[in-house]
Amino acid sequence: MANVTWKGVYPALLTPFKADDSVDFDVYKINLQAQMDAGVDGIILGGSLGEASSLSNEEKRDLLFFSKEIVPGDFPVIINIAEQTTKAAIQLAQDSETNGADGLMLLPPMRYNADSKETLEYFKAVATNTSLPIMIYNNPVDYKIMVTLDMFEAMMPYKNIQAVKESTRDVSNVTRMINRFGNRFSVLTGVDPLAMESLCMGADGWVAGLVDAFPAETVAIYRLVKAGMIDEALKIYRWFLPVLELDIHPKLVQYIKLAAQHTGIGTAHVRAPRLPLEGEELKAVTAVIEKALAARPVLPDYLNLKHKKDAAWA
Amino acid sequence: MANVTWKGVYPALLTPFKADDSVDFDVYKINLQAQMDAGVDGIILGGSLGEASSLSNEEKRDLLFFSKEIVPGDFPVIINIAEQTTKAAIQLAQDSETNGADGLMLLPPMRYNADSKETLEYFKAVATNTSLPIMIYNNPVDYKIMVTLDMFEAMMPYKNIQAVKESTRDVSNVTRMINRFGNRFSVLTGVDPLAMESLCMGADGWVAGLVDAFPAETVAIYRLVKAGMIDEALKIYRWFLPVLELDIHPKLVQYIKLAAQHTGIGTAHVRAPRLPLEGEELKAVTAVIEKALAARPVLPDYLNLKHKKDAAWA
């Protein structure tokens, strides 16, 4: 089993489909290889961007097996848990552990707007029924439930709850988490258009979306910021922002699949009720992608940077 | 198969559970009998109040079979569809039809914030794959997606899309629907604390929540308004409002189960991640229920009223 450091870039991978709606493992493999070549630090399967709402748990398991065969032994594969009942969440956590997952990303209960205590009990129930390390996915914008600092305080005794995917869209939460908990919880930014700001303020990692189409650029920004090379990172980030904004749209799946199709590492098919883009919307998104490709920056040798030693930074 | 008029009171039934989490058919039967005695016009299974998020489709099917055995042949049993994929929605619609359901209540796609076109395609896909009559459940407050007047316009050719459960919390929508579509779509109010207002403005029916604990009072209000006896209805409604407000809280399931326990036709157990009420919250909700019970009104003979003949009204 791979150790998860919760530092670095973790793509929330797309799930490519064939025209007949079945999972396209060939395209999946191409994209996964591109991610590894670019220097990502692990992968996340079955998240929102992976069309979790359209995948069965069996399909998540098959993607897990397939990924584990491809990646190096020390490269973590993390499974997303987005369930409606505590029972189903525990089951998926245990099955994932049995099937070789290296970590879990855990959303609050789906659909029911659980209160703080109910959400905590749900998290604890999962944490105590698996030995896998867990990243709590904090996204009240899409999923209503806010995981507060006090709730993280209550989770401190649970050693395998180790990280947060910070998607509150309030970038001050990076500093609040660090101020309150030091390095007890790794803080990973989960909103592409706020990622560089978060990394500048000390976030440990990036659960990324547009990495699925632009892996090298994403890892480059991460590595440059961690090396203290802010100006170089900012150049790339300013080029990247119009594309990164595709990550916060309800149609992020269609948008990012289209981008990945343009960069040659993905296909556009989505499962109903999602429909492919068309008309003005397709034009507009294509224009954003093409404009970015036309000005695609030459990246520095970002895989071979010296990291800053400052404890407050790296 | 029972004909669904889409007029009258339709309880969104609770799903009682035993301490071991299994469905409690005995208590279910007691409540269903109380509903029928009170004069409701049909029932809805597997809605939000029925803890759809915690039920399997097999359990919804068992509740359907069990209900059909109890109710008269002409008493409609309606199944709620709240699915994440078009495929699963069609499957559930067809299984429900096979298993004897008389109608469907249909939510937009769950979890994914589908746009208007995607939502319409999803609705049409279900409508064209079943012959059952369908009520569209319009609730952007809880489920993000708004079903607009233009979307209803696009649904007009689909004859089995016959009604809307109006839960936008904008009571003007009753008048907008009637102004735009006449009686093409029956309009049922789906928010207990706006129900009387909606009925005064011409809503055809009421998909009710607190009816699960107070069936007679609910049907009484409905019948009195339809008979033009506004003052009598208002007296009951003013008594009822503090209890009706339990229907719009995220914990409506726990709140209404507690109320049903107090009126002797339900039990409080809920499935995780929902937790039973406790502490100050339990005190506060109990106080509301007990205060209502202490002043429970004597109802008129509401089952034997003459209906108003005015076409604009009834």
Place this chain on the structure above:
Amino acid sequence: MANVTWKGVYPALLTPFKADDSVDFDVYKINLQAQMDAGVDGIILGGSLGEASSLSNEEKRDLLFFSKEIVPGDFPVIINIAEQTTKAAIQLAQDSETNGADGLMLLPPMRYNADSKETLEYFKAVATNTSLPIMIYNNPVDYKIMVTLDMFEAMMPYKNIQAVKESTRDVSNVTRMINRFGNRFSVLTGVDPLAMESLCMGADGWVAGLVDAFPAETVAIYRLVKAGMIDEALKIYRWFLPVLELDIHPKLVQYIKLAAQHTGIGTAHVRAPRLPLEGEELKAVTAVIEKALAARPVLPDYLNLKHKKDAAWA
């Protein structure tokens, strides 16, 4: 000084301007006469619809004097207070009393998002510095501050705080106010597209907007509902709703001035920063008004109805 019953229809009058931006007293008089002919029960000057944000206190005073000369002695003229400091609010209240106003409509402090205690202190300061009767204007949608039931409870000892203009857009508040306070506070609906619903539920009066263009239709609906003639009222209200919705748009001033121009009792000029309507927006609003005029209902003899005797109703 005229007694204010806080029952009936109270137009929030427009302030017509000439092309040179000065107040147009001739047009004002024409509209005021139309209001009185239609049977309104009083008038409100200097509200949002009266372009309070563009009027000086001197202009409000001049409108007050002018109105008092025109109306009968027992016809109340109410001044709106929308001030940023307690000092200025008290001053305007006292000046209005000196100048012959019969009542006040009082908003919470403007611009500063005062908390409950600060808002209460502000209200009490005004109430104790005038003998005029006061209607509290409750509109958190436009003005952020919510006047809660508990705050009304705290205002009970202040006998001249007598009414609320209910503009929370939560029509259940009519019933909550009545349940909690009986008839201690008159409840007037302040949102045209929720007016009939509110009146059905027992609201005492209507602070109306579209009355400024359609006075007879507005008073007709009010009188019919109070006489228990719901069907007749509903016919007019369903015709009226597309026009009434102009009342809840940020450009309600331009929209309603345009409507009043179409019905011959107003002019369209507004003071900057407001600009006149143009292009597609002008087309769309004109279409709504013209469609309504083309189907303008024949009204019953609504000024000579018998009122319902039921205590819960009238």
Place this chain on the structure above:
Amino acid sequence: MANVTWKGVYPALLTPFKADDSVDFDVYKINLQAQMDAGVDGIILGGSLGEASSLSNEEKRDLLFFSKEIVPGDFPVIINIAEQTTKAAIQLAQDSETNGADGLMLLPPMRYNADSKETLEYFKAVATNTSLPIMIYNNPVDYKIMVTLDMFEAMMPYKNIQAVKESTRDVSNVTRMINRFGNRFSVLTGVDPLAMESLCMGADGWVAGLVDAFPAETVAIYRLVKAGMIDEALKIYRWFLPVLELDIHPKLVQYIKLAAQHTGIGTAHVRAPRLPLEGEELKAVTAVIEKALAARPVLPDYLNLKHKKDAAWA
């Protein structure tokens, strides 16, 4: 007249009052001196934090005169314009220019939710009636109206519109403004708890609030980030955040006045309807301030740093 570079730290100064509600020029002078000693780059009078809603234009003028007598000739004094009519805004702009102001901060029209065109016309009317340089204050959270990128595009021909106080709370707007307009508009962050993030991403300046109590710490953070000394800045910023959050509360005036009282450069009195803090709220805010004071960092020699030469940065 002082040149405004729109780079650096610009305190939105408090307006201290005596117990009798009059402006306290002695305390004002003490605070202003502390600001200059700390190395701020200009001051802003009559903003939200300066209790604009409680000041008369005469008082703003007196503060302007008084300030100009104290500060060096090349130290800009900027007046905030928050008016309800175009006429009044132009008047205040011209009076301020006559009275020696060096620049203006301009809010959209107050109270009326003007649309884009109306807001632009308002801005243009002010800009064409003064020669003073102007910073547009973009704060839809408090003032409803959003100044969009397209609106800034339309303002490009107006040379004296030179800057934006970025208070949208969407820190990505720093990058969007820079991507779209290069350095045509200086971007100043206007939300203390997002300031360091904004400065890291290239914001030119900081319109600051807590600077009124902690001037040295604020300027230190600014200078350190601009010098590329992110780690040092981050140490101070992490200490500062709990206090900086006082800036985004509706009671920011009372909170920051309390902080300034604790640091010996302010007093707590506020004008009604604002009330002084008391009870639990006073305790809580005092605790935040005292905790910060107990751990107040030793600052580096931040007034004598070398600035980074990178064009993308400084």
